[in-house]
Amino acid sequence: MTVNDDSFTNWKIREEIAESMIPLIGKLHRERDVTVLLHSRSLVNKSVVSILKTHRFARQIAGAELSVTETMPFLQALTALDLGPAQIDLGLLAGMYKADDRGLSVAEFTAEAVAGATGANKIERREPRDVVLYGFGRIGRLVARLLIEKAGSGNGLRLRAIVVRGGGAQDIVKRASLLRRDSIHGQFQGTITVDEDTSTIVANGNAIKVIYADDPSAVDYTEYGIRDAILIDNTGKWRDREGLSKHLRPGIEKVVLTAPGKGDVPNIVHGVNHDTVKPDEQILSCASCTTNAIVPPLKAMDDEYGVLRGHVETVHSFTNDQNLLDNYHKSERRGRSAPLNMVITETGAASAVAKALPDLKAKISGSSIRVPVPDVSIAILNLQLSRETTRDEVHNYLREVSLTSPLRRQIDFTTAPDAVSSDFIGSRHASIVDAGALKVDGDNAILYLWYDNEFGYSCQVVRVVQHVSGVEYPTFPATAV
Template identity: 90%
Template sequence: MTVNDDSFTNWKNREEIAESMIPIIGKLHRERDVTVLLHSRSLVNKSVVSILKTHRFARQIAGEELSVTETLPFLQALTGLDLGPSQIDIGMLAATYKTDDRGLSVDEFTAEAVAGATGANKIERREGRDVVLYGFGRIGRLVARLLIEKAGSGNGLRLRAIVVRGGGEQDLVKRASLLRRDSIHGQFQGTITVDEATSTIVANGNAIKVIYANDPSEVDYTAYGIKDAILIDNTGKWRDRAGLSKHLRPGIDKVVLTAPGKGDVPNIVHGVNHDTIKPDERVLSCASCTTNAIVPPLKAMDDEYGVLRGHVETVHSFTNDQNLLDNYHKADRRGRSAPLNMVITETGAASAVAKALPDLKAPITGSSIRVPVPDVSIAILSLRLGRETTRDEVLEYLRDVSLHSPLKRQIDFTTAPDAVSMDFVGSRHASIVDAGATKVDGDNAILYLWYDNEFGYSCQVIRVVQHVSGVEYPTFPAPAV
């Protein structure tokens, strides 16, 4: 048998194993609200090839490839346990089992590692929480995709309605079409139908009422059977507490803004300060995409090295706020054609750091350049550290943070030498450390942080909504603190 034959046979064997994993992953998700992860990447609703690629990607962050033959036994062990709602990382189970020298079987080790999600320790499945989207633009449609994807057993978040201004003839059909097809993020994974008679979009069985209104005061959500809902405002029209409080109408319990909040509105970066949200807080912000990209690695670096001062330069994809061709714009330079120019502009991300990281006393400055790409940006974070270090030490530390720390859902890590912006479309992390571009000289460090400013940010928004709604389930094995 030739080497080519061996490689192909090995591939077919791994395909067969991955195929056997799909029904187990699906059943755990539907029946027990258990999300199976591999190094923080969900395997729910993934194809055979996607499962294999996710295992292959482990070499980028863990230093070596992970095989389905290694993770399948842990997945099988989960089926024999009395699991409650949780997220279980079989990649981490496999990795920690390798370093365990107690001679435990896979079943014994798995039962011990996820004990917090079994028996008397398990969380009871909660009733679903209603969610309303106010606005249906770039972020709104991606958040909708994520909510539909995560509907799972029906016991989590339920997208009940979308509020928009009337757009004329065939408005509903056109909005459904924009949800179905996206030039950057591809086809919607599932089926979408439209019922114009009831003004409803049905996506993967989720009936979503489309409500037409010009102002929050026009809507009584209880008239649509919506109660105790979390409303996500992705219009950015209102930024302060007074404006956002207009959404606190009958049927709405909390308001989450997908833009930086002003005044006393808490700016939340999940993974960093989400645990500071008070139970009775009804209005909060998820800050900006760039704030979400820089704050987690900034916190990580401050925790380990101390940060004395810093500057962030964002090279940001253009947005709908800019013009396609030169035209009037209230802001300087943004009136110039977005697809044809690099545009120097301001960013509020640096000043927003203080709201998310109040214990960080270091001054952080920032500026931004909008560039002619439609999605994925990069933040160049230049830091003066509290002690001298080396490039290898910083990279090993950040790799470990991406794998084992409480920030592992926010910070990703890549060693790919030829990675470019389009490679990170669809990333679910707040930012990705580019190891190859990292520079360290004594107490100076420069980090290059990729981020999908649309989808990665939308994932952070969903995490905040899950947290405030009480459906953010614990992850096992528990990350190191």
């Protein structure tokens, strides 16, 4: 048999195993609210090839490809357990099992590693929590996609309505079309139908009422059967507590802003300070995409090395706030054509760090350049550390943070030598450390952090909403801080 034959046979074997994993992953998700992950990447609703690619990706960060032949026994062991709602990472299970020298079987080790999600320890399944989207632009539609995707067993978050201004004839049809097809993020994974008579979009069985209103005060959400909902404001029109309080109408319990909050509105970066949200807090912000990109790695570096001062330069994709062609704009420079120019502009991300990391004493400055790409940005984080280190040490530390730390859902890591911005479209992490671009000289470190400023940020928003609504389930196996 030739090498080519061996490779093809091996592929077919792995393809068959991945195919048999799909119903097991789906059943755990639908019936028990268990999300199966691989190095923080969900395997729910993934194709055979996607599952195999996710396993292969482990080669970049862990140094060796993770085979489905290694992870399948752990998945089979999970199906035999009395599991409650949880997130379970097969990559962590396989890695920790390899390092364990007690001679346990896969079934025994798995039962021990996820004991916090079984039997008397398991969390009871939550009742569905209503969610309303106020505004349906770039972030609103991506958050909608994520909420629909995560509907799972019907427990958890349930998108009940979107609120928009009336747009004339076939408004709801056009909005459904924008949800169905996206020039950057591709086609919606599923089916979408429209009932114009009832002003409803049905996406993968989720009936979403489209409410037309020019102002929050015009809506009584209880009229639509909505109770104790979390409203996500994607418009950015109101950013202080007084303005956002307008959303606290009948049927709405909490308001989450997808832009930096002003005044005393808490700016929350999931993974860093989401645990500080008070149970009775009704209004909070998810900060900006750039703040979400830089704060987790900044925290990681400060925890290990101490940060004395820093500067962040963001090279940011253009946004709807800019003009396609030169025209009047209230801000300086943003009136110039976005697809034709690099545009120097301001960023509030550096100043927002203090809200998310109040214990960080370092002064962080920042600036931004908008460039002619439609999505994915890069933040260059230049840090003076409190001690000298080496490139290899920082490289290995950040790789480990991306694999096993509490920030592993926020920080990703790539060693791909030919990586460019479009490779990170659809990333669910807040930022991705580019290992090849990392620079360290004594007490100075420069990190290059890619981030999908649309989709990665939307994932962070949904994580915050899951947390404040009580449907964010613990991840197993637990890892050291």
